[in-house]
Amino acid sequence: MKRLFRAALLIAFAALLVYGYARYIEPNRLVVRSVRVTAANWPGGGSPLSVVQLSDLHLPTMSPGLQRKVLDAVRVAAPEMIVITGDLFSTSRVMEPDNHTQLAVELDQISRFLAQMQAPLGIWAVRGNHDLGDDKEVSDRLVHLLRGQGIHLLTNQKAVISWSGRQIALLGLDFSARDSAVVRPFTALQEAEEFFLQSGPSKKNSYTHYCPDGADSPWADYTLSARLRVSNDKKSGAGVTFYSQMDQGLDHYYRLRWSPTENGFRFSPHNAALTHGQMELPVAMTADSWYHCKVEVRTEARQTRMAAKAWREGEAEPETWQAVAFDSSAARLQAGTVGLWSIFNGLHRFDDLLVVSEKGDTLLQEGWEKAGRPFKPAAWIDFHYNEPALPLLMTEVPDPVFTLLLCHDPETAAAAAALGVDLMLSGHTHGGQLRLPLLGSPGLKYRYGRSFIKGLYRVGAMPLYVHAGLGVVYLPWRFLAPPEIALFEISAP
Numbered sequence: 001m002k003r004l005f006r007a008a009l010l011i012a013f014a015a016l017l018v019y020g021y022a023r024y025i026e027p028n029r030l031v032v033r034s035v036r037v038t039a040a041n042w043p044g045g046g047s048p049l050s051v052v053q054l055s056d057l058h059l060p061t062m063s064p065g066l067q068r069k070v071l072d073a074v075r076v077a078a079p080e081m082i083v084i085t086g087d088l089f090s091t092s093r094v095m096e097p098d099n100h101t102q103l104a105v106e107l108d109q110i111s112r113f114l115a116q117m118q119a120p121l122g123i124w125a126v127r128g129n130h131d132l133g134d135d136k137e138v139s140d141r142l143v144h145l146l147r148g149q150g151i152h153l154l155t156n157q158k159a160v161i162s163w164s165g166r167q168i169a170l171l172g173l174d175f176s177a178r179d180s181a182v183v184r185p186f187t188a189l190q191e192a193e194e195f196f197l198q199s200g201p202s203k204k205n206s207y208t209h210y211c212p213d214g215a216d217s218p219w220a221d222y223t224l225s226a227r228l229r230v231s232n233d234k235k236s237g238a239g240v241t242f243y244s245q246m247d248q249g250l251d252h253y254y255r256l257r258w259s260p261t262e263n264g265f266r267f268s269p270h271n272a273a274l275t276h277g278q279m280e281l282p283v284a285m286t287a288d289s290w291y292h293c294k295v296e297v298r299t300e301a302r303q304t305r306m307a308a309k310a311w312r313e314g315e316a317e318p319e320t321w322q323a324v325a326f327d328s329s330a331a332r333l334q335a336g337t338v339g340l341w342s343i344f345n346g347l348h349r350f351d352d353l354l355v356v357s358e359k360g361d362t363l364l365q366e367g368w369e370k371a372g373r374p375f376k377p378a379a380w381i382d383f384h385y386n387e388p389a390l391p392l393l394m395t396e397v398p399d400p401v402f403t404l405l406l407c408h409d410p411e412t413a414a415a416a417a418a419l420g421v422d423l424m425l426s427g428h429t430h431g432g433q434l435r436l437p438l439l440g441s442p443g444l445k446y447r448y449g450r451s452f453i454k455g456l457y458r459v460g461a462m463p464l465y466v467h468a469g470l471g472v473v474y475l476p477w478r479f480l481a482p483p484e485i486a487l488f489e490i491s492a493p
Contacts, residue, residue: 001037001379008310011222016115021230021479022434022478022479023476023477026181026206026477026478026480026481026482027063027066027472027476027478027482027483028063028065028066028483029482029483030066030069030070030073030470030482030483030484030485031248031375031468031482031483031484031485032073032077032484032485032487033257033485033486033487034487034489035456035465035482035486035487035488035489036048036389036488036489036491037423037456037463037465037488037489037490037491038491038492038493039402039422039423039463039490039491039492039493040191040492040493041167041399041400041401041402041403041422042216042422042490042491042493043165043167043270043400043402043492043493044489047164048080048489048490048491049080049081049163049168049488049489049491050077050079050080050081050103050485050487050488050489050490051079051080051081051082051083051404051488051490052074052077052079052081052082052083052485052486052488053082053083053084053425053465053485053486053487053488054070054074054082054085054128054467054485055085055086055087055408055426055427055465055467055468055469055470056085056087056128056427056428056430056464056469056470056471057084057085057087057088057089057090057110057113057115057128057469057470057471058087058088058090058091058470058471058472058473058474059088059090059109059110059113059471059472060090060105060109060471061090061203061472061473061476062470062471063481065471066299067113067352070470070485071113071116071117073485074117074362074485075389077485077487079119079487080123080163081119081120081121081122081124082117082118082119082122082123083123083124083125083404083406083425083469084123084124084125084126084251085125085126085128085407085408085425085426085427085428086108086125086126086127086128086129086130086175086408086427086428087130087131087157087408087427087428087469087471088125088130088131088142088239089106089130089142090106090130090387090471090473090493091130091473092129092130092132092133092323094326094450095133095387096133097355098464099107099438101156101397103141104464105407105453106346107141107142107145110142110145111145111149111418112153114146115149119429120457121161121163122150122151122152122161122352122432123150123151123152123277124152124153124154124159124165124170124172124406125146125151125152125153125154125172125221126153126154126155126172126173126174126175126406126407127142127153127155127174127175127408127426128175128406128409128428129175129177129398129406129408129409129428130473131175131282132174132175132177134423140250140251140252140271140318143171143198143249143250145157145282147368152170153216153249154170154171154172154173154250155174155248156172156173156174156211156246156247156249156381156386156389156392156393157171157172157249157393158171158172160397160401162462164343164403165371167401167402168401168402168403168404169397169401169402169403169404170404170406170414171393171394171403171404171405171406171421172405172406172407173387173390173393173405173406173407173408173412174249174387174389175201175385175386175408175409176384176385176386176387176409177384177385178321178384178385179356179384180200181203181490182202182203182204182384183200183202183203183204183205183206183383183384183385184199184200184201184205184206184342185199185382185384186198186199186206186208186340186350186376186380186382187199187374187376188368188369188374188375188376189374190369190373191370192354193485195351195367195368195369195374196229196349196350196351196368197340197349197351197368197376197377197380198347198348198349198350199221199340199342199347199348200347200348201231201344201347202342202343202344202427203344203346203348204343205328205341205342205343205383206341206342206343206382206383207241207243207246207339207340207341207378207382207383208339208340208380208381208382208383209244209246209247209337209338209340209381209383210245210247210337210338210339210364210377210379210380211337211380211381211389211392212247212337212379213379215487217335218336218337219259219336219337219355219357219363220243220299220334220335221287221295221297221298221299221336221357221358222242222296222337222355222356222357222358222363223294223295223297223355223356223358224240224294224295224297224353224354224355225240225293225294225295225352225353225354226240226292226293226350226352226354227256227290227291227292227293227313227349227350227351227352228285228290228291228292228293228348228349228350228352229238229288229289229290229291229347229349229350229351230287230288230346230347230348230349231287231288231347231348232287232344232346232347233260233284233285233286233287233346234260234345235344235345235346235347236259236260236341236342236343236344236346236348237257237258237259237260237341237342237343237344237348237428238257238258238343239255239257239258239268239293239340239341239342240255240256240293240295240338240339240340240341240353241253241254241255241258241338241339241340241341242254242255242256242295242297242306242336242338243272243297243304243334243335243408244336244337244339245333245336245337246337246339246383247337248398250271250415251270251271252270252333252337253269253270253272254267254269254272254306254333255267255268255269255270255331255337255341256268256281256293256295256308256310256385257341258283258284258285258291258310260284260285262280263284264281264282264283264284265283265293265308265310265323266279266280266281266323267279267282267306267308267323267454268323268327269327269330272327272329272331272332272333273327273329273331273332274325274326274327274330274409275289275303275326275327275328276325276328277323277324277325277326278323278324278325279323279325279343280323281308281309281322282322283308283310283311283312283322286312287346288397289310289312290298290312290313290349290351291310291312292308292310292311292312292313292317292344293308293310294308294309294310295307295308296308297335298358299335302328302409303326303327303332304326304327304328304332304333304334305324305325305326305328306325306326306379307321307323307324307325308321308322308323308324308470309321309322309323310322320327323346329335338353338355338364340353344357351367351368353367358364358461372453377390378391378392379394387412387415388418390405390412390415390419390421390477391419394419394420394421402422402423402490403420403421403423404421404422404423404424404425405420405421405423405424405425406425407424407425407426408426408427409426409428410424410426410427410428410429410430410452410464410466411452413426413452413457413459413462413464414424415451416457416459416462416464417459417461417462417464418460419463422462423462423463423464423465423490424459424462424463424464424465425464425465425486426464426465426466426467427466427467427468427469428454428466428469428471429452429454429466429468429469430455430473430478430481431453431454431466431467431468431469431481431482431484432453432468432474432480432481433469433472433477433478433481434472434475434477434478434479434480434481435474435479435480435481436479436480452464453466454466454468454481463469465486465488467484467486468481468482468483469483469484470482470483470485471486
């Protein structure tokens, strides 16, 4: 009996030690990892490029002591560039309406922390899963904060910078949630002789938006027309967006939408306003019937004007606009791209999208067909499904420009390697956060097995580094996965 008691006491004492270490010591035990990366595509000559990577800050979970250690380590390293691979917020729940006070607190913490770092080539960042809400309106505040502080936030964007006579292409992907029960992707399909884009039922707003070529200036003063069809006219929604800023990572746009609760079409903006005019169109959709919609948008001296009409296929187009509305607010949108929107039950179909400038030039024409088959061009990017943006970013990157991809999720690595990315930096896993002997990290979810947890990997010819992160999520513990700073030296072989 005494032996059992002693054994139990020993186990309890060991568990208490492990708990104390995992709760109070390891979460504050910063490790600085030096990583040398050689790349065949690295421009020859000169000294290597030094880059500090931070990831998964979840800033409110970092103790003041750990924050000071990180800032001191970055100052000592004095890198040419600092990159942040996502998850600055403690959790995406701070973006829910009942947590906006906490959101303001966390934004202030993020601002003050990042303001204490600098690098000659700047600070570059991408968003992680905790930096995006379901609808994005609130997470726009992070976009404004970072860009307002001179931090380069890449939201499915690229930038080419010069350093020591060399060019480096920085690519940044937003996080891909890939949860089709919440947000649906848009797929090109064919039925008989007809081609169309379709999205299925979703709990939240589903979007796809067009990303114009980087050489194009933002579109203004155009007319957008499209065909819409829904399979459920009792609980569903579908529409088009215009003057959209979603290609810039912002949930700002005007929208013409149909909703059965409103028994017709109406203008419905996000992060914009309608200050006066008529918002509703007295046209109600019937399930499984095609409807046409047309929107004319104009940027005027003191206001943005939008006019719309909608009609059932087979009927004559109305001769006049059925609704004309205006936005004369200080934050009015004055240019932007176009997109499609759907929500709730049933299937949502879209076809014959046409954008024509005020001068009569065709800016975009899309029937979702190529060589007699359904086709969705790479320039159409779905919210929450961002991997297809990578081929778009890799276009027009001239050889031998070195490409550095920042992407929160390491599971994008296979697609990146296949496209010829030279180096990919990720996070998301927290290095397992709790790594149990023999069991590994049971809390991690994997799509491709336990391939990427932390450290340097090689995917084909591409080096991939998975950062163990700095903060914590769910439990305030770390075990065998201490917080880290990764200091890279990038050079030719």
